[in-house]
Amino acid sequence: MIPSKFDYYSPATLQEALSLLSEYGDDAKVLAGGQSLVSLLKLRLASPRCLVDLGSIGNLSYIHEDGADNLLIGAMTRYAEIAESKLIAEKCPLLRQTALVVGDVQVRNRGTLGGSLAHADPAGDMPAAILALKADLKATGPKRDRWIKSEDFFLGMYATALEANEILTEVRVPVLNDRQSAYLKAARRPSDFAMVGIAVCLKRAKNGTCEDVGLGVTGITDKPYRPQHVEAKLRGQKLDPAAIGAVAQSITEGIDVNGNIHASPEFRAHLAGVYLSRAIQAAIGS
Amino acid sequence: MMDFDKLFVTRDWFGKPVRRNEDVKFVKGEATYVDDIDMNCAHVAFLRSIFAHARLKKIDTSRAEALKGVLAVITGPEVAEVTKPLPARAITRPARQYVMATGKVRYQGEPIAAVVAEDRYIAEDALELIDVEYEPLQPVMRIEDALKPDAPLLFEEAGSNTLLDDTMEHGDYEKACREADMVLKETFRVHRYSSTPLENWAIIARHDKGTDSFTVWANDQQPGRSMTTVCGTLQIPTHNLRLIVPESGGGFGIKLAIWPYIVILCLLSRKVDKPIKWIQTRREHLLGGTHAPDGIVEIEMPVKKDGTFLGLSVKDYQNDGSFIHTAGIYGLIKFATMVGQYTIKATRMEVLSIATNKGPTVQNRGVGKPTMTFALERMVDIAAKKLGIDPAEIRFRNFVKPEQMPYTTPSGEIYESGDYPECLRKGLALGEYDQCKKQQAELRKQGRYIGVGISTGVEPGTSNLGYYYTSSGVPEYMGSGEGAIVGVDYDGNINVMIGSVDTGQGHATVIGQVISDMLGITPDRVRVDNTLDSFISPYIGHSGCYSNKFNDVDLGAVIKATEKVRARIFTLAAHMLKADVSNLKLGDGHVHVTNDSGKKVSFKDIAALAYKKITLLPEGMEPGLKEIAYYRNPYAKLPNKQNFNVQLTHSNSCHVVTVEVDIETGFVKFLKYVIIHDCGNQINPAIVEGMAIGSTVHGLGATFLEEFVYDDNGQLLTTTFMDYLKPVAATVPHFEMGHHYSPCPTSLLGSKSAGEGGAIGSLAAVANAVEDALSPFDVKVTSLPLTPEKVVKAIKETKVI
């Protein structure tokens, strides 16, 4: 790796990290697992003057319950820790399932939940799950903390609601109790970014109809999104293949679908419909 | 083939799956690659063209030179002043090109200038300070565009973008067409892909002021040739270049094209007082570290109703990009075995090498045979379908039969051995062909689409390099050979040096096996140094690691040198044991007197006499116990258009594959993958199996994933492994392997090629299987890669992939 020159800081406390961010402003970048940022540095696509490594701040990696039917997850919690956590497997299996299909073993051992959300890759997997779960994200600034709804967090290509002087410190997800969930992704190879990724979090009524549903979609447009119009259409529906199929294609309605060398906009839109059907069926079968 | 009873004194190692003895150091990171050589180097970085096609108006390096830590800068025009242009080999039109861009750039990534600095970071920073004024020209990316009458020219002096257009005809093709019941026609396209060895190109160059000579360490795959091309380009005598090739982390052909960079580093090293190092980055490698060309293959095949293939006509357009040293070579190699495993009597081939603004190409694993086999084996399936004959059956009807061996193809290639029908029979049995076909019918009723595909291919080896010059004139190189040194050291152990350079094949292990059985010792007593040092190692114009030549001429040289050493051992032992040579035999690292149990002398004692107690040597005998030998395959002929016998061994394989296609998503899943491989005598079956599987995975990468994609402006869109997709373990099927053994009469050990078969045969096998799966949708496969999008689109609308 041959990046441009940068200053490297490894603060021991969040306060120190925040003051470095305030001092350097846009010239600083937070370094978490490095699984996206280091690639950018390597290709000199990012040349920050200063890196603030969160790795030495002790208390940013944890998974516990808040006593109000939520799990609190520290931003520096690695994919591998999420995938291995018993608590997550039991209370929010969607996160485990999602973490397991991100990249490869090395990426999962280093990459963090906070990094994946803050990076806001338009094809990132975790953002889809976070959206389907209607999770909340805690931004810590020099003066105060604030909670941001997941649906308000992703603003565009690599752009989030975080301010330059804020650090994402915690993610709050609901315990899934009576909900069923699934994350399915279409990728050229298992370790690749999604051409399409669909997260489903579903509550079914006794008669099998859809009582409530949260959806997260990634890989389609400049940011991961929650297709609320599809959620609305599904609510109250019988969830048989025909009924799901009928709403599936509307998942990209009104969305500016992106294309790249791996899939054109038309193909992505097609896949999104197929994967929505399959993800709902997988959730029902979960 | 030699008489093994005379060649070997034991049979403990030859033919056994001996574990590779070199691997431990590689997996533990203890091998010494170029980058591990630490000699306080300065570091080189290259400024590369951002345009695919542009005139270079001005290069101003003053700001870069002023940067603290920068030691020297060199530019293309400066290089051109002191070097000769690249030597072309296969093309016939004049085209002038230097190792660095001068006057104009012809691909995105072409080197324009290079910087040496105290470290690589400074060198890269300095690149940003070089000001280049470009005048962009219209890029020419596709073959169709290059052929347009008003197309911009890559090389104005050529007067055309077609740098080679040569037609070769053998047998009476017109007659074949007249006698045919129908003439089938199809056009196939194969995309651009490559190999991506773990270790990219790496060079250290040091200039010695006192002698104005260079020492270079480079992971060069064909050092024998590089010696003359580098020195020829620099216009220095060859003894002023000492080329050292240390361990190399994979080659696959790609490292045949490193030599232009050796030239540049030599020139730069002259400007500074330090050795200089350049380690190619992955991005540089993908941009211009050479590709296999993309191409269009137009095929015509006159056939009889009974399925007999009467002739084959191929018009082969090769998008050779912009490296005239290799341009044209792929087509000629395809031509050599264009008839595959079939008794096609009349052939016509037009070979076209097209220059475009894509990156340079070089010989990559299989060199053209993957494309040719893809087109031919697809054509065979198309013929089968058209004629209503089973794809396996039509192949049986046309195969060269074992009793026809040695078989001479219309153009003069001699297939010396092989049993093609038997291999296919084995493949059908192991691949459960009939059962899969039945299952296919069943599953279709459930809306599941499986398909079975067959492909057979010839895998030539030991190429006679001279045929590159078939169209252009007098060969500079011809034949195939190699050199080796085998010596007994003080302790009676064996040391070996060889002109070829292992790039991961396990040469040391295999050499150890052969020598052990020749001398009656164990392989732990044989040390092979894979390093080539042009001042020490034996080498010839062909030395290197390519063309499946190791098992033939490289081991040939080892055998010849070992025979000489063995003869010396016997002579010395006879003297020591006071016995006649005819009464001596080898065993357990000793020479024993036959019929006189107990009397023996160890290699160690023999070595002591040869090296240390030389006063005791018989009068007139020279001291030492080390021998050099060169070997050439004696069957090589002068390259000649009428009699085009260019490769001297011919392995064959057959792939039988069952896949399932998800018609909604276009993803293809393997249900069964069978490879039957015949490479004659297997010296190390474990290595053969690894090679067969590895090369098949390479082919599968090409079939589904790997593709260099350019946009219309000539920008390469696949410059990282996030976009240039390699196969990963999870995408690879479980392979079932079967073997057949047709010993090669023309190699000393009866062995043949093993490194390329899968890369040659797999593309068509999978394409045939996918087309078979999609037959209810009438989809035809004429191109690769089979991306999910193309598959779905073909099912839904286009009907053609």
Ligand SMILES: Cc1cc2nc3c(=O)[nH]c(=O)nc-3n(C[C@H](O)[C@H](O)[C@H](O)COP(=O)(O)OP(=O)(O)OC[C@H]3O[C@@H](n4cnc5c(N)ncnc54)[C@H](O)[C@@H]3O)c2cc1C
């Ligand atoms: C080979 C490979 C394959 C991959 N495959 C996938 C895949 O299939 N799916 C997928 O979703 N991703 C994939 N990724 C990307 C991976 O998920 C990254 O880990 C993730 O996007 C970033 O997390 P990180 O902790 O590594 O963050 P970093 O790379 O350290 O940082 C990323 C960005 O987020 C910022 N940042 C990080 N943490 C915080 C924080 N707490 N607060 C504010 N800003 C912060 C950084 O400043 C930087 O801009 C892959 C990566 C690689 C290298």
